[in-house]
Amino acid sequence: MDIIFVIIFLILLGWVLKSLGFLSEKDKITLNNLVIYVGMPALVFNSMLTNVKSSDLASFFKLTLFILIISLLCAFVSYLVGKKILKLQPKSLAAFILVCACGNTAFMGFPIITGFYGTEGFTRAIFCDVATLIVVVGLASYLGAKVSGQKVNVFKQVLKFPPSIAWAIALVLILLGINMEMFPTFVPTVLDLLAGIVVPLIMISLGVSLSGKYLKIALIPAVGVTIIQLIIAPIMGILISPLFSFAALDKKVAILESGMPPAMTPAIFAEIYGFDTKLISASIFLSTVVSLGSIPLLHLILEAGLV
Template sequence: MDIIFVIVILILLGFFLKYFGILSEKDKVALNNIVIYVAIPATLFLSLLRNVDAKDLGSYFKLTIFILIITLACAVLAYGIGKLLKMDIKSLAAFILVACCGNTAFMGFAIATGFYGVDGFIRAIFCDTATLFVIIILGTYLGIKVSGRKVSLLKQVVRFPPMIAWVVTIVLVILGFQISMLPAFVVTTLGYLSGIMVPLIMISLGLSLSPKYLKVAAIPAILVTVIQLFFAPALAVILSNFFALSGLDRNVAILQAGMPPAMTPLVFSEIYGMNSKLISGATFLATVVSLVSIPALHMMLDAGWI
C-alpha cells in the first residue's frame, strides 16, 4: 500500500509546484516529452530484455487482447451513452476517448510495480500495449471526424516512441538478444533514465489536474468515473474466467482495467478540437476517486474476494 502514498505525495508535489508558481501547467509538456521520448523507451527496453523470454510471449500477449476487449467495450458503452445524452460531435468524441482509455502506462506502471514488483510491471507493459493502440488509432480516427483533417493512422502508430521501443525490444527478445551483450555503461545509463519515469509522470499529473472544469462537465465526469473505475474492472473480473487468467496475470490485468483516464486524450483533444474541458473535468474526478478505488480493488484481489 506504500505505493499509493508515494503516488499521492508526488502528485501533490506537482500540484504545489504549480500553486506556488515554481512550475506552470505548460511545463507538463516538457516533462511528458522526457517521459515519452526517453524514460518509457528506456524502461521498456531494460525491463523486457531482463525479464521476458520468447517462450513466454504467448501468455503475455493474452493480457494485451484481454485489455483490448475491455477498452473497446468501454468505448461502445460510452458511444451509446453519449448518443442518449445527445452530445455534439466534439463532446462525443472526447467522451468516448476519455471513457475507454485508462492510464495503464503513467499510473498503471507505477501501481503494478509498487504492488507486484518487476513481474507486475512486465505484465503491465503488455496490458498498456492494448491501450496504446486504441489511444492512437481511435484518437486519430475521432480527431479526423471532428476536424476533417487527413491524417495517416499508420504513421501515428509507427512514430510513437514507446511503440517503436516495444516493437524493437520484442524482436530482440525473439532473436535471443541478452541485456548482458550490451556494455555496462549503456545498461547503467538506461537504468538512470528509467529511474526518472515514475517521479516525472506523477509530477506532470499533479501539474495537469485541475477542478476548474468539473462544474461545466459534471455529468460526463461522473459517467466516465463509473465506466473506468467500476464497469471496466467488473467486466475484467468476469472476462478473466473466460481467459483462464489466474494469479499475478489476473491481478495485474484487473488492476490495469481499473485505472483512471489516461492523459493522452487531452493531447488529442487539443490537436483536433475536441471538448478538452470535458476531458479535463473527467480526468480530474476519476483520478481523485481512483486513489481510493485502486487500493480497495487491490485489497479485494489479494483477499480473494473477487
Template sequence: MIFMEIMYIIVFLILIGYISRNFKILDEKDRMVLNKIVIYITMPSTIFLQLLTNVTPSDLPEFMKLPLIIFISTAVCALLAYLVGKCLKLDNKSLGGFVLVSSIGNTGFLGYPVILGFYGNEGLLRAIFCDMSAIFCSMLLGTYVGVKVSGAKKSILKEVFSFPPLFTGIVTLILVLLHVKLSTFPEFFIKSLGYMANATIPLIMLSLGLSLSPKAAKFGIFYGIIVSLFRMVISPLVAFPISESILSNQLDKQVAIMQSAMPSAMMPLVYAVIYDLDVKLVASACFVSTVLSLLILPIIYTII
C-alpha cells in the same frame, strides 16, 4: 496497510507537482517538457530494460494475452460510451471527447507507479504489456475519432506505430524473439538506460500533478462521474471474466484487472486540443476520474 502506504506515496508525489505549479515553481509548459522526457526517453528505457531482462520467447504466448484483455475492455467501453453519449444527446465534439475519456485508461502515467507499488517489478513487467495495448487503442481510437470529427487527413497507422513507447516495445519484443540478451549491449549503455528508467515514475507523478486542475472539474462533474463508472466499474467487470478464462497465472489476472480499472488517460486531452473536441468535458472527466481513482483503486486491489 501496505497498499494505503503505496497510495500515500503516489498522492504525495502528485501533490508535489500540483503544489509546484501553484507556487509557480513549475507551470503548464513544464508539464509538456516532462511528458516529452517521459514519452521519448525514460519510458522507452524502462520498457526496453524490463522486456529484455525478464521476457523469454517462451513467455510471450502467455504475456500477449494481457494486451488482448485491455483491447477488449477498451473496445466495449468505447461502444457503450458512444451509446450513452447518443442518449445524452451530445454533439459530435462532446461525443468524441466523451468516448475517448470513457474508454482509454491511464495504464502508463498512473498504471506504472500503482502496479509497481502493489506488485513490484514482476507486476510492472505485466503492466508494460497492458500499456502497449492501451497505447495502441489510444492512438488508434484517438486519431480515428479526431479525423472523423475534424475531417483532418492523417495516417492513423503511422500515428500509432511511430509513438515511442509502443515502437520501443515492438522492437524489443523482436529482439526477444531473436534471443538477444541484455548482456549483448555495452555495460555503459545498460547503466545509462537504468538511470533514465529510474526517473520514469517520479517524472510521471510530477507531470500528473501539474496536469490536475480543480477548476476544470466544475465544467462537468456529472460527466466525470459517468466516465469514472466506465473506467473503474464497467472496464474491470469486462476484464474479469476474460482474464479468468484465458489466464492461468494469478499475478497476470490481478495486473490485467487493475490496469483495466485505471482512470481516464491524459492523451484524450491532447486529442481534444488537436482535433477541437470538447476540451472542458475531457479535462473535467480526467480530473474527476483521477481523484476518485485514488480512493477506488485500493478497494479494487483489496477485492482481487
C-alpha cells in the same frame, strides 16, 4: 500499499510547486518529454530484455487482447450512455467515448503496477499498454474523421513514439534470443539510472496538469466517465478474465490495469480533431482523484482472493 501514498505525495508535490509558482503548465511539456524520450524507453527496453523470454510472449499478448476487449466494451457502453442518456452533441460525444475507452495504463498504470508487483508486474503492464495505444489511435482516427472530417495520420505519430520503438526493438531482440545479460554490464546500469526518473516525473507532471476548473460545466459527463472507467471496466474485467486462463499475476495486473482512470492522450487528440476538451479535462481530473481510492480498494479485493 505504500506506493499509493508515494504517488499521492508526488502528485501533491507537483500541485504545490505549481501553486507556489515554481512550475507552470508549460513546464509539464518538459517533464513529459524527459519521461517519453528518455526515461520510459529505457524502462521498457531494460524490463523487456531482463524479464521476457520468447516462450512468454504468447501469454503476455493475452494481456494485450484482454485490455483491447475491455477498452472496446467501454467505448460501446460510453456511446450508449453519451448518446441515449446524456444526449451529448457530436464533439462532446466523441470526447466522451475516447476518454472512457482509453485508460491510463502507462502514466498511472506503470508506477502503480511496479509498486504492487515489481518488475515482473511492470513487464506485464507494458503489454497492457500496447492495447491502449492501439485503441486511442484507432478511435481518435475514426471519431476524428466522422465528427470533424479531419484525417490526420496518427499512426505515423505512434511509430515515432519512443516507448513504442523501444518495445518493438526489444521484441525483435527477444525473438532472436538476445537478453540483457549479453550486453556489457554498464548498459543495464545506465538504463536503470535513466528509468529512475520515470515515476517521480510522471507524478509531478500529473500534479502540475490536474485542474478542476472545467468540472462545474462538465460535471455530469465527468461522473459518467468515472463510473465507466473505475467501476464498470474492472467489473467487466473480473467477469471476462476466466476466459483467458490467466496465471495469478497476469490476472491481477490485467484487472488493475482495466480499472485505471483516463489517459492523458485523449486530450492531445481532442485538440487535433476539435473535440470537447473541457469535458476531457474535467473527466481526467475527477477520475484521477477518485482512482487514488478505487485502485487500492481493487488491489485489496484481488489480494484477498475475492475474485
